[in-house]
Amino acid sequence: RLYGKNLTPLVYAPTTASSNVDAAWGGFALDNIHTDFLGQTSPSFRLFDRYNYHQYNNAPADFGGKVATNRDAVSAALTGEATLPLAISEWNVHTSAEFELRPTETLDTPAKFSRFGAIAAELAANQLDEMFVFKFTQTASSGNASGVVKNGMHHTDWTNAPYNHGGITQAAEAYRLFNRAAAPGGQLLSFTATGDASALDLIVTRQDDGARYYIYAANQGATSEVLSIDCSAWTLPEGAYATVQEVSSVSNGGVIAVDRVAAGRLPARALPAYSVRLY
Numbered sequence: 049r050l051y052g053k054n055l056t057p058l059v060y061a062p063t064t065a066s067s068n069v070d071a072a073w074g075g076f077a078l079d080n081i082h083t084d085f086l087g088q089t090s091p092s093f094r095l096f097d098r099y100n101y102h103q104y105n106n107a108p109a110d111f112g113g114k115v116a117t118n119r120d121a122v123s124a125a126l127t128g129e130a131t132l133p134l135a136i137s138e139w140n141v142h143t144s145a146e147f148e149l150r151p152t153e154t155l156d157t158p159a160k161f162s163r164f165g166a167i168a169a170e171l172a173a174n175q176l177d178e179m180f181v182f183k184f185t186q187t188a189s190s191g192n193a194s195g196v197v198k199n200g201m202h203h204t205d206w207t208n209a210p211y212n213h214g215g216i217t218q219a220a221e222a223y224r225l226f227n228r229a230a231a232p233g234g235q236l237l238s239f240t241a242t243g244d245a246s247a248l249d250l251i252v253t254r255q256d257d258g259a260r261y262y263i264y265a266a267n268q269g270a271t272s273e274v275l276s277i278d279c280s281a282w283t284l285p286e287g288a289y290a291t292v293q294e295v296s297s298v299s300n301g302g303v304i305a306v307d308r309v310a311a312g313r314l315p316a317r318a319l320p321a322y323s324v325r326l327y
Contacts, residue, residue: 061096071120112170158322165266165324221301280312
């Protein structure tokens with residue numbers, strides 16, 4: 049009111065930690081979505097605007113599958129009316145507690161940051177509406193043997209004031225590349241993956257009104273996979289440039305190559321084991 053704003057709140061609920069639309073929590077909230085705090089029911093009133101849940105410690109395909117099953121469950125619960133967008137307000141490879149059971153692993157471990165990239169790709173491929181990674185900072189934790197909360201995306205100096213944030217983890221680098229490919233307003237494109245590409249978690253997008261195309265690929269396997277790209281359907285000009293960025297054991301998300309389109313194709317390149325790449 050002071051600043052002349054007219055803000056509309058978005059309520060995220062029921063925030064199920066189990067990630068399932070179960071009868072006791074998610075289902076109960078959906079059954080009562082039209083009931084206000086006075087116990088009055090009105091079809092024009094909704095308690096919340098996004099169906100929200102958390103998910104950790106699952107394989108990338110399970111993250112994608114949960115989007116699909118939750119979408120179906122929410123739609124079924126709201127039969128005859130508009131469904132709700134799906135949001136994950138907490139997700140990561142592992143919870144902090146699970147990471148503590150893995151003393152040699154962090155978000156800089158190749159198997160973990162490549163899995164993080166694969167999860168992001170699966171969530172986007174299954175058209176999740178909104179996602180929020182947990183968490184921003186590796187906060188200090190005296191209760192953890194590691195001394196920090198290991199699923200934080202940024203390193204932080206907790207010894208010296210003003211406790212500056214330092215570099216980002218390799219998982220955060222993978223997420224940075226993902227957010228270029230999956231920026232709001234873009235289009236998710238269909239594609240066919242054959243051969244080695246079938247082993248990868250992939251999304252293909254078009255951004256900036258078709259001025260740029262992106263291919264985001266995560267290899268969570270222990271062997272390299274050759275990625276050969278046929279982009280002839282995009283009718284790019286001969287010699288168009290493609291930057292190649294990579295998060296791997298030898299690259300921190302920077303440009304590793306600049307390729308050029310020749311006869312509608314990009315040169316075949318091996319995607320290393322446990323790595324993420326953005327074209």
